[in-house]
Amino acid sequence: MASTAGPENLDQIRAAAMLRISGQRVATPAVLGGCALATALTVALMSQDGPRRLAHAWLLNGWFTLSISLGALFFIGLQHLVRAGWSVTVRRVAEVLGASISNPLILMAPLALLLFFGYCGLFPWNDGELVASDRILQNKSTYLNAPFFAVRAVFYAGTWVFIARWYLKASCRQDQNGDTKTTTRLESRSAPILLLLGVTVTFAAFDWLMSLDPHWFSTIFGIYAFSGAMVAGLSVIAIIVAVMIRRRITEAINCEHLHDVVKLLYGMNCFWAYIAFSQYMLIWYANIPEETVWLKLRQEQGWDGMQTILAVGHFIVPFLVLMPRAAKRNTVVVIAMSMGLLAMHWVDLYWIIYPQFADSPAFGLIEVATGIGFVALFFMLAIKMLCSAPIIPIRDPRLTESVTHVVP
Amino acid sequence: MSTVAPPRPEAVPEIEPESNGLVASFNSVDTVLEAVRVLRSGGIERIDVHSPHPIHGLDDALGLKGSPLPWGAIAGAAIGLGSGIWMAWWMNAVDYPFIISGKPLFSIIPSLPIAFELAILFAAFAVFGGAIAFGGMPKLANQKFRIPSFARATDDRYVLAVDSRDKCFDLVGTRALLDEVGGEGVTDIPPVATSEKRIPRTVWMAAAVLCVLALVPAVLIAKARNSTSTKPRLSFVSDMDHQPKFKPQTTNSFFPDGRSMRPQVEGTVARDDLREDDQYYLGRNSGHGGLAANAAEKDSDGWVTAFPLTVDESLIRRGRERYQIFCATCHGQGGDGDGLVTLRALELEQGTWVKPTSLHAEPIRGQPVGRLFNSISNGVRKMPGYASQIPVRDRWGIVAYVRALQRTRAATSADVPSEILPNMRELN
Numbered sequence: 001m002a003s004t005a006g007p008e009n010l011d012q013i014r015a016a017a018m019l020r021i022s023g024q025r026v027a028t029p030a031v032l033g034g035c036a037l038a039t040a041l042t043v044a045l046m047s048q049d050g051p052r053r054l055a056h057a058w059l060l061n062g063w064f065t066l067s068i069s070l071g072a073l074f075f076i077g078l079q080h081l082v083r084a085g086w087s088v089t090v091r092r093v094a095e096v097l098g099a100s101i102s103n104p105l106i107l108m109a110p111l112a113l114l115l116f117f118g119y120c121g122l123f124p125w126n127d128g129e130l131v132a133s134d135r136i137l138q139n140k141s142t143y144l145n146a147p148f149f150a151v152r153a154v155f156y157a158g159t160w161v162f163i164a165r166w167y168l169k170a171s172c173r174q175d176q177n178g179d180t181k182t183t184t185r186l187e188s189r190s191a192p193i194l195l196l197l198g199v200t201v202t203f204a205a206f207d208w209l210m211s212l213d214p215h216w217f218s219t220i221f222g223i224y225a226f227s228g229a230m231v232a233g234l235s236v237i238a239i240i241v242a243v244m245i246r247r248r249i250t251e252a253i254n255c256e257h258l259h260d261v262v263k264l265l266y267g268m269n270c271f272w273a274y275i276a277f278s279q280y281m282l283i284w285y286a287n288i289p290e291e292t293v294w295l296k297l298r299q300e301q302g303w304d305g306m307q308t309i310l311a312v313g314h315f316i317v318p319f320l321v322l323m324p325r326a327a328k329r330n331t332v333v334v335i336a337m338s339m340g341l342l343a344m345h346w347v348d349l350y351w352i353i354y355p356q357f358a359d360s361p362a363f364g365l366i367e368v369a370t371g372i373g374f375v376a377l378f379f380m381l382a383i384k385m386l387c388s389a390p391i392i393p394i395r396d397p398r399l400t401e402s403v404t405h406v407v408p
Numbered sequence: 409m410s411t412v413a414p415p416r417p418e419a420v421p422e423i424e425p426e427s428n429g430l431v432a433s434f435n436s437v438d439t440v441l442e443a444v445r446v447l448r449s450g451g452i453e454r455i456d457v458h459s460p461h462p463i464h465g466l467d468d469a470l471g472l473k474g475s476p477l478p479w480g481a482i483a484g485a486a487i488g489l490g491s492g493i494w495m496a497w498w499m500n501a502v503d504y505p506f507i508i509s510g511k512p513l514f515s516i517i518p519s520l521p522i523a524f525e526l527a528i529l530f531a532a533f534a535v536f537g538g539a540i541a542f543g544g545m546p547k548l549a550n551q552k553f554r555i556p557s558f559a560r561a562t563d564d565r566y567v568l569a570v571d572s573r574d575k576c577f578d579l580v581g582t583r584a585l586l587d588e589v590g591g592e593g594v595t596d597i598p599p600v601a602t603s604e605k606r607i608p609r610t611v612w613m614a615a616a617v618l619c620v621l622a623l624v625p626a627v628l629i630a631k632a633r634n635s636t637s638t639k640p641r642l643s644f645v646s647d648m649d650h651q652p653k654f655k656p657q658t659t660n661s662f663f664p665d666g667r668s669m670r671p672q673v674e675g676t677v678a679r680d681d682l683r684e685d686d687q688y689y690l691g692r693n694s695g696h697g698g699l700a701a702n703a704a705e706k707d708s709d710g711w712v713t714a715f716p717l718t719v720d721e722s723l724i725r726r727g728r729e730r731y732q733i734f735c736a737t738c739h740g741q742g743g744d745g746d747g748l749v750t751l752r753a754l755e756l757e758q759g760t761w762v763k764p765t766s767l768h769a770e771p772i773r774g775q776p777v778g779r780l781f782n783s784i785s786n787g788v789r790k791m792p793g794y795a796s797q798i799p800v801r802d803r804w805g806i807v808a809y810v811r812a813l814q815r816t817r818a819a820t821s822a823d824v825p826s827e828i829l830p831n832m833r834e835l836n
């Protein structure tokens with residue numbers, strides 16, 4: 001209410017949003033990513049236990065980049081669902097991140113394909129001999145078998161790509177025609193979309209992460225994966241918003257928006273801690289061998305340290321550092337903390353995936369190279385899309401509200 | 409009643425300031441913000457703005473510093489967290505230590521939920537109490553409420569109030585200033601009457617009644633604690649008091665045999681009940697009889713001749729202790745069959761009393777250890793079995809001790825450790 005942006009101001013902002021980042025920037029990450037993945041492949045194929053390690057690194061980094069997109073998709077759906085005005089200008093960033101989901105999905109497809117060649121280095125339930133000697137796996141085999149697994153994977157991927165593209169396309173079309181009906185449609189469909197996202201993410205986490213140990217199960221696991229994805233998605237959004245503010249790319253995105261994005265990030269990170277602790281405490285309390293086995297594995301031979309790292313780095317430090325209002329509005333603090341949270345999200349996934357095959361924490365060229373590869377290729381796509389559309393939804397009916405947004 | 413009433417002092421009119429300040433109404437956010445800026449640039453600091461909704465930028469305009477309330481919240485949260493953990497520790501590990509399903513008496517993990525809840529609760533208390541205290545409440549009277557136009561501050565006007573205690577306040581000048589910046593209906597804030605500073609009589613009465621009422625539950629509880637009643641107690645959580653579960657030794661129409669205690673499913677073995685090792689659990693080589701072995705069986709029935717466990721000093725010491733508890737009453741400390749019970753029975757000339765066999769009798773000395781073990785477990789003729797009182801390992805300990813006892817009777821100097829031998833005489 002302090003300063004109302006007049007129509008002229010808004011037109012300037014619109015014009016500025018059409019500025020494009022130079023297209024060359026896309027080539028570098030593409031080459032970098034391709035080389036990194038090739039390096040990882042070569043290194044892995046040269047050593048004896050390399051392929052198995054590569055499969056896990058692949059899954060880890062695939063899920064890592066995937067969860068950034070999923071977090072962004074949840075963010076978009078949520079903003080539409082509650083008809084949020086403040087977030088309109090940062091929504092394009094989220095839309096682009098969401099639509100970049102296709103890259104990690106394509107890269108992860110070989111993991112599912114390998115199942116049909118009898119590869120069981122990743123998912124033990126694909127090992128016919130093991131299943132024949134194991135009653136539990138036999139009972140689970142109606143769900144955990146290669147064809148059904150692949151069908152589900154295709155379903156999740158299709159749903160996500162469809163949703164992500166629809167959000168981005170509808171929003172971009174509105175940039176041209178300014179049709180307010182688009183907004184109404186986006187809002188009304190976001191409720192079923194969020195429902196669908198919730199279900200697919202839950203089952204995808206069951207399939208791709210939980211079934212690494214096919215005996216073990218935890219009903220809260222899907223929410224755990226969801227909360228991690230929210231943290232990852234919002235961290236990346238916060239970083240991009242902070243960088244945009246520092247570079248003064250558009251005055252439509254400023255500290256007020258950053259403040260609210262980081263508030264969401266802060267809340268979702270507390271939610272992550274809450275869920276992670278809930279899962280741990282219930283298993284600890286019930287003390288049933290079939291549940292504790294998963295945590296026992298993760299509390300021995302060097303893995304126990306990672307639990308402490310997660311508790312401190314993923315929760316306590318960001319919780320205290322980002323608590324003051326000033327910290328949430330400070331681009332440097334936000335970038336540092338979001339980077340830290342992304343690293344912690346990676347560690348979290350590492351802690352979920354790696355103990356399943358490695359005797360003790362292993363970190364080397366394979367992990368680094370696949371990490372660089374996946375991240376570079378993911379952002380290559382994101383940058384490309386960000387360059388080919390205005391960086392804010394310029395004809396959204398709530399644009400004025402968002403531009404003049406002030407955190408009370 | 410002829411005392412002369414002292415002359416009543418003249419009611420001195422209280423010297424009250426003419427005005428406690430000024431209020432002025434504004435009809436837009438922008439004008440009130442502008443007025444605040446003008447007044448502050450004129451040096452006036454004690455300004456308050458009453459508005460129907462929060463105004464962005466007002467804090468800055470008024471020069472308000474950040475509220476200390478967040479620190480109160482964080483302090484409350486820290487106290488709550490600490491006291492939650494302390495409470496869990498003190499209750500479970502100190503005041504009422506009780507091991508539940510093998511968990512440690514105190515662990516941080518299950519303490520966190522209560523600590524978390526208390527952190528939230530205490531932070532909320534701190535904020536609630538702090539907000540009330542910083543708001544200057546409870547306030548018995550607010551003179552601004554006497555001004556009719558002030559009521560619109562909750563509706564459609566922004567009311568600016570200047571306190572007369574401000575050092576730059578002067579009634580005429582400030583009033584002119586307020587008129588100048590567009591304040592409508594500039595009014596004096598009336599002074600507070602002395603009577604309004606006192607707590608009204610009705611409030612005192614109500615408080616007194618509440619205090620008395622508060623005693624009622626305490627009195628009822630005290631009465632209940634000091635009297636007896638034949639009525640069944642009230643059950644507030646009746647589904648916990650009367651659970652739909654089956655108790656031992658009750659009937660149950662669900663099962664065809666009508667028993668609620670279910671017999672073990674055929675072929676199942678309870679934990680630690682497998683007892684596969686016959687030598688250890690029965691004292692005989694496998695293939696010779698089952699659990700219901702009879703002590704009257706012959707020596708030839710496959711009794712174990714060597715101890716099926718390692719015999720060391722701690723086992724024998726344990727055996728001596730158990731022997732003195734379970735056997736010595738009848739068999740005597742030395743095993744000669746002269747225990748206190750036996751002596752007393754003989755003294756009373758109890759005809760039915762069978763004198764316990766001397767453990768040093770030749771047939772017993774010759775018995776294999778397995779048979780001795782069996783005698784303890786299942787009893788022999790008049791001697792009862794002790795399987796239900798003495799665990800298996802302890803029974804073997806007793807056997808080892810009995811063997812040691814037997815050996816004392818035929819001991820030679822070679823059996824005595826060489827460092828003790830020279831002093832044997834003195835020991836005697």
